[in-house]
Amino acid sequence: MASITMTINGTTVTTEPGTTILEAAQSAGIHIPTLCHHPALPPVGACRVCLVEAEGSGKLLTSCTTPAAEGMSVRTHSPRVLEARRFVVEMILLRHPLDCFSCPSNGNCELQDIAYELGIEESSFAEEGDTCRDHPLEEDNPYFVRDLNKCILCGRCIRACDSLARYHAVDFHNRGIHTMVHPPADRTLEESDCTFCGQCVQLCPVGALAEKPSRGRGRPWELHPVTTVCPYCGVGCELEIQVNSKTGRIANVTSDYGSPTSLNRGRTCVKGRFAWQFVHSGERLTTPLVRRDGELREASWEEALETAAAGLQRIKSDHGPDSLGFFSSARCTNEENYLMQRLAREVVGTNNIDHCAHL
Amino acid sequence: MPTYQRQVLICGGTGCVASGSLELQEALKDRLEACGLTDRVLVLQTGCHGICEAGPIVVIHPEGTVYTEVRPEDAAEIVEEHLRRGRHVERLMQRDIHSFYAGQMRLTLQNCGRIDPERIEEYIAYDGYQGLANALFSMTPEEVVEQVALSGLRGRGGGGFPTGKKWEFCARAGGGKKYVICNADEGDPGAFMDRSLLEGDPNAILEGMAIGAYAMGADEGYIYCRTEYPLAVERLHTAIAQAEEYGLLGDNIMGTDFSFHVHIKEGAGAFVCGEETALMASIEGKRGTPRPRPPFPADSGLWGKPTNINNVETWGQIPQIILKGGDWYNAVGTERSRGTKVFALTGKVNNTGLVEVPMGITLREIIFDIGGGIRKGKGFKAVQIGGPSGGCLTEEHLDLPVSYESLSEAGAIMGSGGLVVMDDETCIVDVARFFLEFTQAESCGKCPPCREGTKKMLDILNRITEGEGSPEDIDTLERLAYQIRETSLCGLGQTAPNPVLTTLRYFRDEYMAHIEEKRCPAGVCQALTGYSIDPDRCVGCTKCAQVCPVQAIQGERGTPHSIDRETCIQCGACVKACPVQAISRS
Numbered sequence: 038m039a040s041i042t043m044t045i046n047g048t049t050v051t052t053e054p055g056t057t058i059l060e061a062a063q064s065a066g067i068h069i070p071t072l073c074h075h076p077a078l079p080p081v082g083a084c085r086v087c088l089v090e091a092e093g094s095g096k097l098l099t100s101c102t103t104p105a106a107e108g109m110s111v112r113t114h115s116p117r118v119l120e121a122r123r124f125v126v127e128m129i130l131l132r133h134p135l136d137c138f139s140c141p142s143n144g145n146c147e148l149q150d151i152a153y154e155l156g157i158e159e160s161s162f163a164e165e166g167d168t169c170r171d172h173p174l175e176e177d178n179p180y181f182v183r184d185l186n187k188c189i190l191c192g193r194c195i196r197a198c199d200s201l202a203r204y205h206a207v208d209f210h211n212r213g214i215h216t217m218v219h220p221p222a223d224r225t226l227e228e229s230d231c232t233f234c235g236q237c238v239q240l241c242p243v244g245a246l247a248e249k250p251s252r253g254r255g256r257p258w259e260l261h262p263v264t265t266v267c268p269y270c271g272v273g274c275e276l277e278i279q280v281n282s283k284t285g286r287i288a289n290v291t292s293d294y295g296s297p298t299s300l301n302r303g304r305t306c307v308k309g310r311f312a313w314q315f316v317h318s319g320e321r322l323t324t325p326l327v328r329r330d331g332e333l334r335e336a337s338w339e340e341a342l343e344t345a346a347a348g349l350q351r352i353k354s355d356h357g358p359d360s361l362g363f364f365s366s367a368r369c370t371n372e373e374n375y376l377m378q379r380l381a382r383e384v385v386g387t388n389n390i391d392h393c394a395h396l
Numbered sequence: 397m398p399t400y401q402r403q404v405l406i407c408g409g410t411g412c413v414a415s416g417s418l419e420l421q422e423a424l425k426d427r428l429e430a431c432g433l434t435d436r437v438l439v440l441q442t443g444c445h446g447i448c449e450a451g452p453i454v455v456i457h458p459e460g461t462v463y464t465e466v467r468p469e470d471a472a473e474i475v476e477e478h479l480r481r482g483r484h485v486e487r488l489m490q491r492d493i494h495s496f497y498a499g500q501m502r503l504t505l506q507n508c509g510r511i512d513p514e515r516i517e518e519y520i521a522y523d524g525y526q527g528l529a530n531a532l533f534s535m536t537p538e539e540v541v542e543q544v545a546l547s548g549l550r551g552r553g554g555g556g557f558p559t560g561k562k563w564e565f566c567a568r569a570g571g572g573k574k575y576v577i578c579n580a581d582e583g584d585p586g587a588f589m590d591r592s593l594l595e596g597d598p599n600a601i602l603e604g605m606a607i608g609a610y611a612m613g614a615d616e617g618y619i620y621c622r623t624e625y626p627l628a629v630e631r632l633h634t635a636i637a638q639a640e641e642y643g644l645l646g647d648n649i650m651g652t653d654f655s656f657h658v659h660i661k662e663g664a665g666a667f668v669c670g671e672e673t674a675l676m677a678s679i680e681g682k683r684g685t686p687r688p689r690p691p692f693p694a695d696s697g698l699w700g701k702p703t704n705i706n707n708v709e710t711w712g713q714i715p716q717i718i719l720k721g722g723d724w725y726n727a728v729g730t731e732r733s734r735g736t737k738v739f740a741l742t743g744k745v746n747n748t749g750l751v752e753v754p755m756g757i758t759l760r761e762i763i764f765d766i767g768g769g770i771r772k773g774k775g776f777k778a779v780q781i782g783g784p785s786g787g788c789l790t791e792e793h794l795d796l797p798v799s800y801e802s803l804s805e806a807g808a809i810m811g812s813g814g815l816v817v818m819d820d821e822t823c824i825v826d827v828a829r830f831f832l833e834f835t836q837a838e839s840c841g842k843c844p845p846c847r848e849g850t851k852k853m854l855d856i857l858n859r860i861t862e863g864e865g866s867p868e869d870i871d872t873l874e875r876l877a878y879q880i881r882e883t884s885l886c887g888l889g890q891t892a893p894n895p896v897l898t899t900l901r902y903f904r905d906e907y908m909a910h911i912e913e914k915r916c917p918a919g920v921c922q923a924l925t926g927y928s929i930d931p932d933r934c935v936g937c938t939k940c941a942q943v944c945p946v947q948a949i950q951g952e953r954g955t956p957h958s959i960d961r962e963t964c965i966q967c968g969a970c971v972k973a974c975p976v977q978a979i980s981r982s
Contacts, residue, residue, distance in 0.1 A: 081687065081842075082687065084843070085843050085844060085884075099688050103688070103690065121879065125844055128847075129844045162872065189844075190842075209685070209841060212837065212840055213841055213850075214839075214847060214851045215841075216847060
């Protein structure tokens with residue numbers, strides 16, 4: 038199908054059929070703020086922050102859902118658009134607590150960014166008593182806390198649970214001002230179908246969902262990501278370890294939903310995202326140990342590997358390759374397990390290879 | 397087969413059922429049996445006559461006598477006098493209903509009150525399913541769409557979109573599976589035209605849908621009916637079963653290749669499900685919330701398939717348009733608003749009920765001629781048109797010819813056709829507050845302008861009615877209203893501020909009286925009104941003080957009493973107790 042030519046803020050943009058106005062703008066380096074939108078989730082056009090004006094259309098359009106069309110002329114920052122956008126953000130800020138100072142998402146909050154971009158300090162419609170304080174903090178599980186007072190009802194957590202985790206553990210409840218995100222039938226999250234994979238936490242644009250193990254381990258701007266593979270199982274999910282540059286210790290684990298190379302495309306399970314504390318365990322071995330005279334002693338890697346290789350070679354020459362067996366782990370990656378079987382079959386010459394998932 | 401001398405038609409609409417028509421029917425049948433007249437008099441149940449105010453309604457043929465407000469205890473007299481002796485029961489004919497019908501043009505409602513909605517044979521006897529037969533045997537699908545376009549019919553659910561155009565979009569959408577949907581999720585306060593039509597003439601809706609399905613290439617249809625309409629749902633089930641039995645629905649309709657199956661989906665009471673995208677989500681078993689368009693239902697609707705959604709009244713007009721031709725329908729109405737429209741006339745008007753009028757009729761004719769004017773001789777103040785999404789129009793609009801365009805120019809909308817008449821004892825700020833309370837409660841909560849904005853507007857209106865408003869509140873209300881309209885996702889939010897905008901446009905003084913003078917001119921807002929005792933009239937009998945439940949009245953016996961407004965709960969007990977009418981509300 039032929040490509041589409043349109044103009045955005047007077048600039049000619051060429052894009053493919055099926056792209057949205059937002060995607061077309063992004064490809065041309067034009068910024069349109071968003072809140073409920075996330076590239077990993079189906080668009081819903083709920084938050085109204087990305088409204089733009091298109092020539093010939095009376096109504097403002099949500100750029101995240103409206104397809105780009107041939108000849109379309111779009112303005113993303115016209116006075117009408119900015120007034121509407123400012124109003125929408127002021128509506129979202131109406132009940133949102135402005136306790137950014139102590140919020141875990143401070144510095145990593147998309148609402149904060151948009152308010153900053155639009156020059157909004159607080160909602161001009163807000164009056165005393167508007168700030169939402171109705172909901173008690175929910176923190177009965179070891180993984181994350183829910184603070185519904187901060188929830189802006191963008192529905193990203195619901196869509197993450199639906200389309201990424203596929204559990205549908207939460208959905209919108211009630212109507213109007215009483216709308217809230219909740220598991221069904223007044224159950225708590227702990228009693229629901231939630232598996233605490235934590236994907237909703239990462240996709241929450243504000244501080245309504247926050248990782249528990251990360252509390253006090255660093256502010257967002259103190260962290261730098263280190264891309265690695267999850268150590269928990271053979272699937273080999275890619276993770277982003279958020280390391281505190283000051284302490285050198287892990288502050289959080291996230292994932293990259295836009296990663297072109299990962300096989301999980303950002304999806305994670307509860308273990309990968311939340312169970313990283315062992316990394317800094319004092320009981321963890323940090324150097325190889327070699328048994329000398331019946332006692333384990335610290336050794337260099339060269340010494341340890343040489344000792345192991347010499348031992349294996351000795352057994353092979355004395356008793357034949359089938360006197361050796363190789364036992365790998367389901368916590369290794371597929372690639373590591375593959376290498377292990379090549380070591381067994383090709384280097385040592387035995388088919389005695391297995392791993393713990395058979396246990 | 398017995399030859400009946402007379403037919404007794406008893407209204408079985410919800411209004412008449414609520415006022416006892418089923419008991420009346422039993423009483424009449426018992427009486428007829430006791431008198432041995434069952435083989436000479438046939439008792440039938442019909443749909444709504446429209447004038448629910450005067451129910452239960454009984455029509456006796458062949459004379460065409462109409463009895464109003466008939467009670468079960470009247471059965472004996474009707475049987476004895478009318479059915480035995482052929483004499484009218486004059487005392488049940490006191491109400492003037494002629495003027496109620498004189499100005500009407502009942503096209504959609506033609507069968508309501510005339511046929512038994514639970515017998516498809518009666519519908520067929522009045523040319524029922526003839527339109528479908530014409531379409532199937534002598535018209536191509538394109539010709540059907542052409543006739544609908546020619547008729548000038550526009551969506552009766554509120555949007556007013558040209559029906560022919562909508563059908564054309566869906567007909568043009570790629571082949572394969574398609575759906576047609578009947579939107580019967582009527583929810584505007586005071587509106588009940590869809591319910592009456594479904595209850596009184598369900599086959600007309602089914603026939604309309606079948607014609608539409610043929611024209612657009614659909615083979616399956618859904619009627620999304622609110623569950624609060626049990627009688628409508630029951631009659632639809634009956635009608636579908638009977639139509640399938642006669643081969644008028646189902647596979648190979650009338651022996652042709654055309655098949656069409658209709659299902660009923662009962663809504664669970666969410667007002668927003670009347671919005672088409674929310675309605676489809678609800679049918680799919682999802683939470684009923686609207687989504688942005690495009691894609692439009694004609695391209696991607698129910699389960700992603702091309703879908704056409706029309707309102708009950710729109711479907712109800714189709715059979716006659718196909719039967720009599722688009723130009724027949726086109727001859728009625730104004731230039732851009734053709735045909736007739738059914739209104740639910742309620743409020744402070746003498747004849748409340750369902751009226752069907754040609755487009756272009758004036759509000760004055762509807763309210764004063766058909767509606768019989770304002771109750772108790774009070775003055776006309778305003779009329780709310782189009783439900784919670786509509787607006788309040790005033791005296792100056794009474795001679796406005798009713799059309800989609802004229803109403804929207806005046807700041808209101810046709811909407812689904814709710815007409816709530818208000819007299820001069822109605823507080824306009826309180827009315828705006830009522831509608832905002834409704835829209836706020838029914839907002840689906842998806843988009844911030846509707847969810848948060850309508851709540852803020854309601855807070856401000858509550859404050860004004862409580863005497864706590866400030867002049868800046870008016871500016872804030874207007875700012876909120878314009879931006880909520882501009883930025884909301886669906887029609888509910890986009891139109892929710894209308895009642896406030898129109899009342900601010902036409903009744904700003906009344907808002908200002910509440911704000912600046914702390915006065916409710918209509919004497920409605922409790923916080924701004926109170927009871928007081930006229931010292932010149934009071935005889936000091938203490939009767940008021942004795943009945944006051946909160947001891948708000950002080951005074952020595954024999955001297956004028958007074959009311960402490962802080963303590964008073966405005967129950968009105970003192971007014972009733974006062975023997976000299978010394979207590980009044982101000």
